[in-house]
Amino acid sequence: MTSDDLQSIFESDDDGLLNTPEKVAQPTSGDRLERSFLEILSFYREHDRIPRSDTREIAERKLGARLDGILADDGKITALTHLDEFGLLTVPEPPQSIDELLASDDLDLLEDTSGLLDTSDLPTRARRTEPEKIAQRxxxxxxxxxxxxxxxxxxxxxxxxxxxxxxxxxxxxxxxxxxxxxxxxxxxxxxxxxxxxxxxxxxxxxxxxxxxxxxxxxxxxxxxxxxxxxxxxxxxxxxxVPAAVDSILEDDKHTGYIYILRSLSDDPQVSSITDLYKIGFTTGSVDKRIAHAAEQPTYLMAPVEIVATYRTYNLKTSALEHLLHRIFSEVKLNVEQVGKDGRVYIPSEWYVAPLDAIDEAINMIGSGDIVNYEYSAERRRLERR
Structure with missing residues (x-):
């Protein structure tokens, strides 16, 4: 085969099958350093905190040790500054005095319980840090x-x-x-x-x-x-609350609060009822939910008192309300209220039952046992179906 034959073969290679593949560039030490720091940033973005090097979680401990190593090397800090979107590599200025050191102690790690640092008998001096920025009790x-x-x-x-x-x-x-x-x-x-x-x-x-x-x-x-x-x-x-969270996992979701209220109404048809409670559910703050109770028929047009609240996890609102309303349906309050708009309302979620029975029912929600019980109005307690 002549050189002309070889040249003819190369020229006819329309698909580039005879081309020499380009070598893939090997990652440099700088590339590996940036990649490792990006993993730390990803952890911070997900957990809103830096990884700890003293935790039992192996993956987090590796990231924490890696960050400790970076912070101990000025060269690495300089090389990674352009990626530091959360300020993880910012080294705080050292305190210039004891006053400044104590003023920056948000964790109260330097709290003086012995009185050695009591300077009340000494002349006062200007504080370096504005008082409102210091987390003091x-x-x-x-x-x-x-x-x-x-x-x-x-x-x-x-x-x-x-x-x-x-x-x-x-x-x-x-x-x-x-x-x-x-x-x-x-x-x-x-x-x-x-x-x-x-x-x-x-x-x-x-x-x-x-x-x-x-x-x-x-x-x-x-x-x-x-x-x-x-x-x-x-x-x-x-x-x-064990009923809501027997064991909290990373993926568990806080869904709201169960609350128990007592009416402060002076209306005889309400105030004369013993063991009258409202059992409700909210995804937000209970205090905000009842802020205008005196103006709302659902709260009997009167202020209310919070008797108890329970945090819930992984519970669907509809299922929760259905279970509680079913279990106490026999003792549901049946009254009418006239709202400010002149319309007649029948308030819901008010029940006549002892508080300990309501507590027991709420505790059974988490375990699922509540579906096997019913409330006896005559005996004023929960009984197995």
Missing amino acids: VKSADFEVFEPLFKQKQAELRAGVSKLIDFPGEKYVEEGAFFVLAGVMVFVAEVRDPEVSASRATKTRLRCIFENGTESSMYKHSFAARLYEAGRKHEGAYVV
Whole structure:
């Protein structure tokens, strides 16, 4: 075969079958570094927190150790700065004084219980940090509003209606949730609008009410970090209702609240009824739901008192209401109310039954046993069908 023959073969190769494939470029160390950091960013985007290097979760521990390694290397920080959309690589300026160090202690890690840092007898000096930006505990001005909630939750814990579990994650720090931190029960009364920091990272402040009558406006991320740390010492927990969450998993979804209300009406046809309760369900705040109760026929045109609330997970509203309404249908209140528009209404969800029977029914929802029971108006208790 001559060179002309070979040239003819190459020229007739219309499909490029004889072309030499291009070599795939091998990833560089810089490419691998960026890829590993993108995995860390993906974790932060999903969980709203950095991965921990001391967790039992192997995948998260690897990412946490990787981030620790990056933060310890100035060269890696410089190489990855253009990808750092959440400010994970921003190194805070060191405090210039003891005052500034204490003022930045959102986690109260430097709380002085010995009195060694008490400078009350010394001349006052200007503070470097604005007081309103520091998460300090102060006396709660309206603690009397929240005190009944703590008493109710403690009663639920004693009765086994609620229980304590390990803190499941920052996503469960929501308005209306109860936690135990360093042996003190905490109620998340408010989740405020996110603040944008100088690094353009968003931070969300909470209004946390403590059972000892104090409150704090710490950041949501800081509060979660404290719960994680306290949990390792068996001093932190999440308060849940077993009927709604026997074991909270990552994919479990908070669907709302079951609430029990007592009417404060002075109408004789209402106030004369013993054990009259409204059993309802809401996907939002119970307090907001009943804010205008005195103007609504469904609340008997009168203010109401919250007797108990229960957080629910993975429960369909329609199924929940059907079960509760069916079980107490025999003792449903039958009255008429005239609304402000002049129309006549028949309020629903009001039942005449002892509170302990209602509690028992709600506890049976999670286990499914409620379908096997019915309420006896004569004996005023739940009985197996």
